[in-house]
Amino acid sequence: xxxxxxxxxxxxxxxxxxxxxxxxxxxxxxxxxxxxxxxxxxxxxxxxxxxxxxxxxxxxxxxxxxxxxxxxxxxxxxxxxxxxxxxxxxxxxxxxxxxxxxxxxxxxxxxxxxxxxxxxxxxxxxxxxxxxxxxxxxxxxxxxxxxxxxxxxxxxxxxxxxxxxxxxxxxxxxxxxxxxxxxxxxxxxxxxxxxxxxxxxxxxxxxxxxxxxxxxxxxxxxxxxxxxxxxxxxxxxxxxxxxxxxxxxxxxxxxxxxxxxxxxxxxxxxxxxxxxxxxxxxxxxxxxxxxxxxxxxxxxxxxxxxxxxxxxxxxxxxxxxxxxxxxxxxxx
Numbered sequence: 484x485x486x487x488x489x490x491x492x493x494x495x496x497x498x499x500x501x502x503x504x505x506x507x508x509x510x511x512x513x514x515x516x517x518x519x520x521x522x523x524x525x526x527x528x529x530x531x532x533x534x535x536x537x538x539x540x541x542x543x544x545x546x547x548x549x550x551x552x553x554x555x556x557x558x559x560x561x562x563x564x565x566x567x568x569x570x571x572x573x574x575x576x577x578x579x580x581x582x583x584x585x586x587x588x589x590x591x592x593x594x595x596x597x598x599x600x601x602x603x604x605x606x607x608x609x610x611x612x613x614x615x616x617x618x619x620x621x622x623x624x625x626x627x628x629x630x631x632x633x634x635x636x637x638x639x640x641x642x643x644x645x646x647x648x649x650x651x652x653x654x655x656x657x658x659x660x661x662x663x664x665x666x667x668x669x670x671x672x673x674x675x676x677x678x679x680x681x682x683x684x685x686x687x688x689x690x691x692x693x694x695x696x697x698x699x700x701x702x703x704x705x706x707x708x709x710x711x712x713x714x715x716x717x718x719x720x721x722x723x724x725x726x727x728x729x730x731x732x733x734x735x736x737x738x739x740x741x742x743x744x745x746x747x748x749x750x751x752x753x754x755x756x757x758x759x760x761x762x763x764x765x766x767x768x769x770x771x772x773x774x775x776x777x778x779x780x781x782x783x784x785x786x787x788x789x790x791x792x793x794x795x796x797x798x799x800x801x802x803x804x805x806x807x808x809x810x811x812x813x814x815x
Contacts, residue, residue: 484811487561489539491553492522494702499727500571502550503598503629510800515807518545522554532590536560538791547810549803555595565814567806568599569627572724573612574657593617601806603627605725606746625806628750629725630799634703635734638711646671647714647774650737654678657722659760664691666766668782675713677701710735718747719760725748726750730794733787740769740781750794754787 524531548561550568558566573793596617602624608622674695716732718741729750732739741747743757759765
């Protein structure tokens with residue numbers, strides 16, 4: 484059986500979608516003939532959309548087609564009955580308003596969902612968004628979680644109770660850095676920010692007197708070392724399609740503090756200290772609690788290891804393979 488996987492144009496600043504399916508590829512290749520095709524243009528307007536669709540049509544006879552995310556409109560280039568679309572989140576519906584939101588909704592959600600045979604998404608939270616905003620049948624949308632990656636490896640490290648190093652991943656508005664700065668003001672810790680803070684965010688950090696440093700564009704080895712060096716992963720996000728830092732923290736065997744909202748709390752299971760992401764006080768108390776209580780830390784780490792089994796690469800790959808075989812059978 485042949486399976487075509489469609490990817491957006493590579494961007495060194497955004498690679499989470501590619502990582503998901505790259506680590507699953509060895510499991511796919513045991514059963515299917517896999518072909519990965521990357522789009523030639525970033526989605527920056529209707530012209531780039533048409534260019535990508537025209538390019539993608541060259542491969543329309545290959546086999547079952549799986550559009551892996553972001554370029555949702557690419558399903559329009561392929562036979563509907565042989566097409567799977569993965570939607571990672573509907574964040575654009577929350578970030579935009581007016582005409583732009585309406586156009587994006589039509590192009591990235593309404594048309595693709597209507598055309599594709601099967602929709603997969605990475606959390607029940609995002610499935611609810613898709614069904615609510617498109618009116619599609621709930622059974623058309625299948626939840627397949629992201630797999631736990633293989634780039635973060637557990638390395639034991641004594642917890643620094645005197646001055647813990649806290650890793651904060653991302654700097655976009657949903658990541659909640661501004662409220663985190665409020666929570667950490669006056670606290671004895673080091674804050675490592677993985678990402679590119681804005682000038683306003685840097686000013687806020689400096690004005691608060693927080694001891695912080697930045698990490699950017701890390702290699703696989705450097706990212707793994709970063710997780711090995713820190714004490715706490717703080718991920719109080721306001722919105723995520725899934726939240727890969729949750730699984731990365733658990734893979735590293737580090738204390739995880741994350742939001743008590745979906746999908747983070749479902750992805751984390753029992754292996755995290757959950758906080759109200761809209762409350763700086765809640766975040767501050769969580770850091771104090773895990774810093775002061777070794778038994779709590781050990782319990783959270785062990786529960787995190789247990790939670791990872793639900794996100795094994797082989798288990799996730801088998802769920803996609805079942806869909807591939809199903810669509811192939813129905814079209815033979």
